[in-house]
Amino acid sequence: MIEFRYIAATIMVLLSLGDITLNGMVISRMFREREGFNKICVNKSVANVHIATAFLIWAAPCAYLNDYYLPQQFNVFFGQIVGWAPYLMSGPFTQISLAVNRAVAISFPYSFNKQHRVPWTNILLGGLWCIAILMSLPAMIDGCSYIFFVDSVSWSPTDTVCSRTLSEYVTNLVLVMAIISFSINVSSIVKIVRSAIGLSAVMDQNVSESRKRKRRKMFIQCVIQDCTHTTDCMLNTYVYTFYAAQWFQFICGAVSALSVTTLDGLLMSIFHQKSTTPSQSRDPPSKSHTISQFRIRAVSRVSTTIMTTTTL
Template sequence: MIEFRYFAATIMLLMSIAIITLNGLVVKRMFREREGFHKICVNKAIANVFIAIAFLVWAAPCAYLNFLYLPHAFNVFFGQIVGWAPYLMSGPFTQICLAVNRAVAISYPYWFNKQHRVPWTKVILGGLWILAILMSLPAMIDGCSYIFFVESVAWSPTDTPCSRTLSEYVTNLVLLMAIISFSINISSIIKIVRSAIGLTAVMDQNVSESRKRKRRKMFIQCVIQDCTHTTDCMLNTYVYTFYDAQWFQFLCGAVSALSVIMLDGFLMSILHQRSSTPSQTREPPSKSHTNGEFRKRASSRVSATIMTTTTM
């Protein structure tokens, strides 16, 4: 019978390749986009690629070989990629940014679409990357690390007080930020609904139905992205302790983490494709130059701004 570690290594290998492909497509399609929303998605995709590379070049080969083929310091280094800096950017940090981006686009659409001298999105994302890296430094201390265990084919903190404390800290941080981003998204959904009711009179039925569909997609996206990273963190921190079986440890560790970032790449790629067409036809062609038609097109531009800047 084939050892479980070969099966686990193959799963990690295939999922890592799929993640790099999906998130690579997101970076390629959105890299030149001007909207801050897309810049946040690009940063999220880059963080996902880093995590997948750690599985591809470290976890999978170690599982195939049944030992760590490089010194312990490399295990600690790759653990900081999977469990700290890129993980924080892939999950809670970018989720907060996406939620705030949507909220500003809805509440202040004219300010949102102005050309600003300061590239606020880039500045904030750069600051968050620095913060995530600084927060990962304590885990480089001996006895405080988050590493890959070949025996269980899973990532987990070392069995020391320092490592357990840091892991619990990250879990609480992810939970808190998930609650904040989810609350912001719910508030944004309410504002979109109210705006739709107020603009229905100047929109034709097709546009109104389109906006309803996009609101539903946005709500589903918000719930999935907010909840999946939180669930993964809970599985890695608490649930994996319920059962010592190797397959269970593998599911709670590697499969859970890889599934989340694979779903991220899939959602960002698919939803960006669907929203690119409407954004290119934001203003319908004019049929007349009457004052009434001008007012209708002006109202449509406001509604389209809300619609296109709050969906992916």
């Protein structure tokens, strides 16, 4: 009978390759785009690729060998990638950034499209990366690490007070930021609905229906991404302690993390394709309206801004 570690290692390799492929597609498609929303998506995908690479070049080979092929310091280093800095950027930091980006685009559509001399999005993302890296430094202390265990074929904190405390801290942070992000997204949905009602008199019916579909997709995407990262953190911190079976530890520690980042890449790829193509072929507002041409153009700009900046 094939040992479980071989099966687990193979699953990690396949999921990691899928993760890198999907998120790599997002990076290649959005890298040169100027919109802040797409820049945030690129940073999210970069973090996802880092996580998948750590699984591919460390966790999977160690599982195949049933041992560590490099000193313990490398186990600690890769643990910072999977459990700390890139994880924070992949999950709570970019999720709340995306939510804020949508909220600003909806609340201030005219100023949002203006060219700014200061690259605020780049500064924000650079600051978040610095914060994520600084937050990961305490885990480099001996006895505070988040590492890969060969026997359970999973990542988890070491059995020390320091490590458990840091892990619980990250979990609470993810939960709080997920609630904030979800609240912002709900507020954005309400504003979009109100705006749609106000613009219905000067919009073509087909365009209005298209906007409704995009709002539903955007809301589903937001909920999925917020919930999956929160669930993954809960599995890695609490649920894995419920059952000591190797396959259960593996699902909570490895399959969960890779599934979330792979799903991220898939969602961003799908929604990016569906948000750009229709926007190029939108039907213009009906000419039968008696409202002035200036008002029609102004309303169209507001509608276009909401559609293109709030849908992934």
